Amino acid sequence: MRYFIFTDIHGNLEAFHSIIKFSLRRKIDHYLFLGDLVGYGASPNEVIQKVRTLKPISMVRGNHDKAVCGLDSVQTFNPIAASAIFWTQRHIKKGNKTFLSKLKKGPRIVHRSITLCHGTPFDEDFYIFGEFDAAEAFLHISTPICFFGHTHFPFVYTKKDNFVEGTFLAGDKNEFKLEKGTQYLINPGSVGQPRDRNPKAACAIYDSKAKKVQIFRVEYNIKQAQKKIKEQNLPFALAERLSVGI
Ligand SMILES: [Fe+2]
Numbered sequence: 119m120r121y122f123i124f125t126d127i128h129g130n131l132e133a134f135h136s137i138i139k140f141s142l143r144r145k146i147d148h149y150l151f152l153g154d155l156v157g158y159g160a161s162p163n164e165v166i167q168k169v170r171t172l173k174p175i176s177m178v179r180g181n182h183d184k185a186v187c188g189l190d191s192v193q194t195f196n197p198i199a200a201s202a203i204f205w206t207q208r209h210i211k212k213g214n215k216t217f218l219s220k221l222k223k224g225p226r227i228v229h230r231s232i233t234l235c236h237g238t239p240f241d242e243d244f245y246i247f248g249e250f251d252a253a254e255a256f257l258h259i260s261t262p263i264c265f266f267g268h269t270h271f272p273f274v275y276t277k278k279d280n281f282v283e284g285t286f287l288a289g290d291k292n293e294f295k296l297e298k299g300t301q302y303l304i305n306p307g308s309v310g311q312p313r314d315r316n317p318k319a320a321c322a323i324y325d326s327k328a329k330k331v332q333i334f335r336v337e338y339n340i341k342q343a344q345k346k347i348k349e350q351n352l353p354f355a356l357a358e359r360l361s362v363g364i
Pocket of ligand 1: 154
C-alpha cells in the first residue's frame with residue numbers, strides 16, 4: 119500500500135491544491151490526514167470541501183478544528199491564532215462546521231500497522247518537541263509507525279533498544295527505509311503553515327511494501343494565499359509568515 123500523509127493545512131487552499139496535484143502524479147492507494155484543516159488561512163470552506171473529495175480512509179482532528187466548532191476554547195491560543203479562530207467561526211458554513219465537529223479524536227490505528235494522531239497518542243493537544251516528549255509518546259504506540267502533526271516541523275524520531283533519537287528533515291526531499299526492530303514517529307511537516315524556514319508545503323508518502331517513507335516539499339502560490347488573508351483583514355502576520363516559513 120502507498121499512503122499519502124498530510125497535516126496542518128490551516129485554511130491554505132493554494133498549498134493544499136499544490137500537494138494534491140503532487141499526489142495525483144504518483145501512485146497513491148490511501149490518503150491519511152492528521153488534523154488542523156482550518157485556522158490561520160482564508161479558505162476554510164474550500165479546504166474542507168476539497169479534503170472530502172479525497173476521501174481519506176482516516177482523519178483525526180486538530181486543536182484548531184476543535185476550537186472553530188466550539189469543542190474547545192481559544193484560551194490556549196495566542197492572540198493572533200485566536201483572532202483567526204474567531205474569523206473562521208464567522209465565515210465557516212454550517213455543514214462544514216458540522217464536518218469539523220465530527221472529526222475523530224486521535225489516536226487512530228489504520229490497517230493494524232499505522233497510528234495517526236495530531237499532537238501525541240496520549241494527548242491530542244500535546245506537542246512533541248524533542249526526544250523526551252517522543253520517548254513518552256512511544257510508550258503509547260503499539261504499531262511500528264506513527265504519524266503526527268501539530269508542531270509544523272518535519273521530523274522523525276526512532277526508537278531502537280529503548281534509545282530514542284530525533285532527526286529534523288531539512289531540505290525539499292527526504293527518504294528513509296524502515297528498519298526491523300525500530301519504531302518510528304514521523305511528522306511530515308505542515309501543508310499550509312510551515313515553520314521550519316522552508317515556505318514550501320510539506321507532505322509524506324509511506325510505501326508499506328517497500329518499507330519506505332518519503333517527505334516532500336512542494337512549491338505553491340504563496341502570493342495568492344497571502345492576498346486572500348489580507349483581503350479578509352486577517353492578522354497581517356499570518357500572511358507575512360508564509361513567505362518565510364515561520
Ligand atoms: Fe496546526
